[in-house]
Amino acid sequence: MVDFLAKSKWMEGSGPHADIVISSRIRLARNLKGIPFPQLLGEQQLMEVAAKIRKAIESPHVAKQLGNLEYISLDALTPLDRQILVEKHLISPQLAEGGGAKAVVLGNEEAISIMVNEEDHLRIQCILPALQLHEAWRIANTVDDALEHELDFAFAERCGYLTSCPTNVGTGLRASVMLHLPGLVLTKQAGKILAALSKVGLTVRGLYGEGSEAVGNLFQVSNQITLGQPEEEIISNLSSVSKQLIEQELAAREALLNEWGLQLEDRVGRAFGTLTNARILSSEEAIGLLSELRLGLDLRLIKDIDPRVINQLMVIIQPASLQKIFGTAMPPQERDVKRAELISTKLREQY
Numbered sequence: 354m355v356d357f358l359a360k361s362k363w364m365e366g367s368g369p370h371a372d373i374v375i376s377s378r379i380r381l382a383r384n385l386k387g388i389p390f391p392q393l394l395g396e397q398q399l400m401e402v403a404a405k406i407r408k409a410i411e412s413p414h415v416a417k418q419l420g421n422l423e424y425i426s427l428d429a430l431t432p433l434d435r436q437i438l439v440e441k442h443l444i445s446p447q448l449a450e451g452g453g454a455k456a457v458v459l460g461n462e463e464a465i466s467i468m469v470n471e472e473d474h475l476r477i478q479c480i481l482p483a484l485q486l487h488e489a490w491r492i493a494n495t496v497d498d499a500l501e502h503e504l505d506f507a508f509a510e511r512c513g514y515l516t517s518c519p520t521n522v523g524t525g526l527r528a529s530v531m532l533h534l535p536g537l538v539l540t541k542q543a544g545k546i547l548a549a550l551s552k553v554g555l556t557v558r559g560l561y562g563e564g565s566e567a568v569g570n571l572f573q574v575s576n577q578i579t580l581g582q583p584e585e586e587i588i589s590n591l592s593s594v595s596k597q598l599i600e601q602e603l604a605a606r607e608a609l610l611n612e613w614g615l616q617l618e619d620r621v622g623r624a625f626g627t628l629t630n631a632r633i634l635s636s637e638e639a640i641g642l643l644s645e646l647r648l649g650l651d652l653r654l655i656k657d658i659d660p661r662v663i664n665q666l667m668v669i670i671q672p673a674s675l676q677k678i679f680g681t682a683m684p685p686q687e688r689d690v691k692r693a694e695l696i697s698t699k700l701r702e703q704y
Contacts, residue, residue, distance in 0.1 A: 362464035368483025382525035399454030409503035418499035436673035523580030536605030569640035621649030
């Protein structure tokens with residue numbers, strides 16, 4: 354059974370440009386040939402789709418190609434555990450609503466996750482730490498090939514893979530990177546730079562994707578176009594733009610060091626002081642302070658803190674994970690107290 358408190362692969366905080374790129378994600382939308390999309394199916398039909406997918410997941414061929422994968426029915430999980438999977442970016446809020454035919458498949462240190470009967474019959478996902486889009490694509494493509502050996506996917510020669518949402522038709526591929534951009538935010542460049550990405554076929558979202566707000570200077574940048582472009586071209590384009598954003602962020606951080614001086618050091622010091630001594634912290638305030646602490650760590654204004662601890666804290670201070678850690682349901686005010694306690698403990702362990 355899945356360990357809900359285990360660290361996912363993407364939280365490792367190591368790899369190319371890990372000081373700015375938190376994670377790289379590849380998601381592939383797939384549907385079974387001759388079967389209507391999930392929203393057009395009744396519960397019994399959805400159960401039949403889930404059974405077909407589970408049989409494929411557990412087949413000898415898939416096991417040989419991908420190793421051990423764990424098929425988990427969402428109905429077998431508590432609402433709290435489902436929400437933890439959302440907080441770890443392993444499933445969507447839509448899938449977390451549950452239902453007997455909905456499931457998630459996890460493997461390879463949670464680098465691989467497959468959503469069953471969400472908006473599409475299958476959503477194959479690979480998330481890795483830092484800027485590793487091409488490696489994430491290689492893994493996701495391997496999963497796709499292994500499953501296509503067992504399942505017949507809906508595909509049209511002219512359109513490509515057929516998906517529930519027209520914006521995914523074609524490759525069915527959504528590539529994204531999670532970027533930490535405090536330098537661009539503090540120098541007031543972020544709005545203009547990120548708004549310009551739409552001109553090159555990219556879109557910007559918040560921490561939890563579509564419909565979510567940007568918090569903690571974290572932004573998710575992903576492709577908008579899936580039709581008419583090969584997968585490698587989509588990934589290379591996003592990788593190239595990501596490297597440009599990295600350069601702009603590094604320049605902004607250098608400007609902050611030169612222009613803010615002691616003010617920046619004070620800001621980082623205050624963030625650390627609040628995080629280690631506060632008695633009450635909301636999720637939003639805590640993430641904002643952790644962002645400033647991470648900036649100070651990257652600029653060597655503060656030492657002896659493992660970046661992986663900050664990545665982990667960004668997840669485990671969320672409401673569901675926090676309640677799982679303390680083993681009890683808590684109202685918001687009590688969560689704010691326990692959040693402050695947990696952050697203080699984790700950071701003080703570094704010294």
